[in-house]
Amino acid sequence: MKDQAVIDGHTDVLLALIQQRRKFFEESDKGHVDFPRMKKGNVIAAFFAIWPGINQYHIQRGTQQLLELVEEPKNNAMFIKKPNDLEKAEKEEKVGVIFHIEGIGGFDTELHFFNILYRLGLRSIGITWSDVNIFGSGSSFDPNTPEDTRGITSEGRELILEANKLGVIVDVSHLSDKSFWDVLDISKKPIIASHSSCRSICPVSRNLTDEMIHALADNGGVMGINFGNMFLREDCRSSNDTPFTKIIDHVDYVKNLVGPDHVAFGSDFDGTGVPTEVKDVTGFNKLVAEMEERGYSNEDINKICHGNFIRIFKKVWR
Ligand SMILES: [Zn+2]
Secondary structure, eight states, X not given: OOTTOEEEEEEOHHHHHHHTTOOTTSOOSSSSOOHHHHHHTTEEEEEEEEOOOSSHHHHHHHHHHHHHHHHOGGGOEEEOOSTTHHHHHHHTTOEEEEEEEEOOTTSOTTOHHXXXXXXXXXXXXXXXXXSEETTEEBOOSOTTSOOOOOOSOHHXXXXXXXXXXXXXXXXXXXXXXXXXXXXXXXXXXXXXXXXXXXXXXXXXXXXXXXHHHHHHHHTTOEEEEOOOHHHHSTTXXXXXXOOTHHHHXXXXXXXXXXXXXXXXXXXXXXXXXXXXXXXXXXXXXXXXXXXXXXXXXXXXXXXXXXXXXXXXXXXXXX
């Protein structure tokens, strides 16, 4: 793996390509992510989220878009289905696409659709997108909405065990606190919080408490710091004058709490407003420079940029 190469835990580029009418292979000044800018930002792979996954139609539509994106030779993209694929992508100078669905309310409870999608390359799932579905309940964005206390259902338990068996990563970002703890109880494999920051710094329910971060570390899991302004700032506002260094403040916080093995980046690019100073996916260069500035060892920078996610791939995927 290239030194300081980045694996990004979450991008909504699929949706942005449609909404902003742009092509993945063309460098754009719109949005955050495309192939040329990923190259400039030294990003070798990312979790490409299909959003929303609230019903089967949305998942089918997103899956077709993702398959077409990977099949188009001009996009220089390939699926990452096993850890070795990363080296292949690097050698062929392609970007790695990790097939992720954000909220799987569209899955049937007999898990036929899940198994079919696994065969098409699905390697990571978020159980809900802050909503309530048959498998579990999500976190609310609104601090005034009381937390849903139902947690993971019996159908959700079967789904998590099937994910463990198939070799699909379970992502706890967007889950309610009760669901988070249930997933940790049920899953026999390490989990991720693909795009969640620290609640001690920015008190929104989408972020993880210190207790959750400790539990995630004990599970061998990884959290990807979310670059969304509203997930970074002490005042939780979405204004984009947030200093980009705030992202590294969150990395620092996790590193000081549980060590460097459990923190990574989950930008949420093309899905949320990020600090103006970060601009887009090329901003990873600034973040790496900031970690160097703060005296991080190269070993730790590599763990945070890609090593920690690769550890999860090796533990969870078959
Ligand atoms: Zn999200």
